Amino acid sequence: MRTAVVVFPGSNCDRDVKNAILDVGLGPVDMVWHDEERFPERPDLVVLPGGFSYGDYLRSGALAAKSRIMNAVRAIASEGGLVLGICNGFQILTEAGLLPGALLPNTNLRFICSKAYVRVERSDTPFTNAYIAGQIALFPIAHHEGLYFLPPDELKELECRNQVVFRYASASGSAEVGEKYSPNGSLNGIAGIINTEGNVLGLMPHPERATLKCLIWGIDGRRFWQSVGDHFGALGGLR
Amino acid sequence: MKCFKADVTVLPKDGVLDIQGKAVEKTLKSHGYSEVDEVRVGRFIRLVIRAEDESEAGEKICRMADDLLANGLIESYSYTLEHLQ
Numbered sequence: 001m002r003t004a005v006v007v008f009p010g011s012n013c014d015r016d017v018k019n020a021i022l023d024v025g026l027g028p029v030d031m032v033w034h035d036e037e038r039f040p041e042r043p044d045l046v047v048l049p050g051g052f053s054y055g056d057y058l059r060s061g062a063l064a065a066k067s068r069i070m071n072a073v074r075a076i077a078s079e080g081g082l083v084l085g086i087c088n089g090f091q092i093l094t095e096a097g098l099l100p101g102a103l104l105p106n107t108n109l110r111f112i113c114s115k116a117y118v119r120v121e122r123s124d125t126p127f128t129n130a131y132i133a134g135q136i137a138l139f140p141i142a143h144h145e146g147l148y149f150l151p152p153d154e155l156k157e158l159e160c161r162n163q164v165v166f167r168y169a170s171a172s173g174s175a176e177v178g179e180k181y182s183p184n185g186s187l188n189g190i191a192g193i194i195n196t197e198g199n200v201l202g203l204m205p206h207p208e209r210a211t212l213k214c215l216i217w218g219i220d221g222r223r224f225w226q227s228v229g230d231h232f233g234a235l236g237g238l239r
Numbered sequence: 240m241k242c243f244k245a246d247v248t249v250l251p252k253d254g255v256l257d258i259q260g261k262a263v264e265k266t267l268k269s270h271g272y273s274e275v276d277e278v279r280v281g282r283f284i285r286l287v288i289r290a291e292d293e294s295e296a297g298e299k300i301c302r303m304a305d306d307l308l309a310n311g312l313i314e315s316y317s318y319t320l321e322h323l324q
Binding site for chain 1: 254255256258259262282307308310312313
């Protein structure tokens with residue numbers, strides 16, 4: 001399974017993603033500069049990592065969404081390849097029109113660096129097949145613009161089409177979810193969504209920061225990468 | 240070719256939660272400005288562009304705003320043009 005991690009000026013989770021993927025036994029991982037026209041080799045998975053691309057100038061993700069490499073990312077997505085946006089990567093995907101919606105400033109107007117409980121709403125996606133639907137996972141979050149927004153009618157459609165993959169859950173770790181558990185005010189407690197085709201996923205929490213066994217907030221993110229590995233049959237029972 | 244100064248104002252659309260606007264509104268009110276009914280916080284962008292005439296300049300500004308300067312899902316924009324001598 002070949003992964004390409006796109007590096008934008010201001011990305012800061014690019015190497016965390018690479019380390020997480022290598023740690024679960026999946027490789028190789030190519031680090032690809034945003035100004036490249038194409039990927040060195042066709043990746044099975046493209047990751048747009050977290051960080052502050054272009055210093056969040058104009059709007060988070062807006063300038064990165066216009067990067068040269070995004071044409072290649074768009075092509076991979078339209079051919080059915082997997083595209084994943086984490087945090088700033090999620091913001092980039094919405095700005096690029098690869099996912100619906102927008103990420104607005106958190107309701108408390110503060111940068112939130114914390115742990116978050118999320119409920120995995122679907123286990124039938126390439127990114128979550130190693131989880132059980134309804135399971136609670138603990139992921140770190142770190143963002144200033146994480147309030148997922150869609151106008152009411154479109155939000156209803158998104159829910160009807162079952163595109164919500166991760167939803168913020170009660171801090172007690174119970175399976176209760178909803179807007180009141182959004183640390184950032186996210187509508188319907190949305191923490192991550194997938195496109196209708198099921199190959200482009202964006203989420204604000206950081207599974208790559210909950211993958212290495214030496215980290216403090218658990219390893220609930222391992223199954224995220226294992227899901228992708230399983231999807232490509234790349235793990236061969238390694239899990 | 241003429242030169243134009245374009246002042247583009249981008250604001251959160253009605254119905255889109257404007258947390259900054261709300262915070263500024265609350266602070267103004269708490270400082271005694273009880274006459275304040277609403278505050279919206281947006282973005283101001285000034286461009287200098289070349290175009291044949293004012294209408295072409297307007298079209299170009301709209302294209303840039305739709306393409307990048309504003310996110311049509313959550314923001315609306317308006318602009319003024321000034322011909323630079």
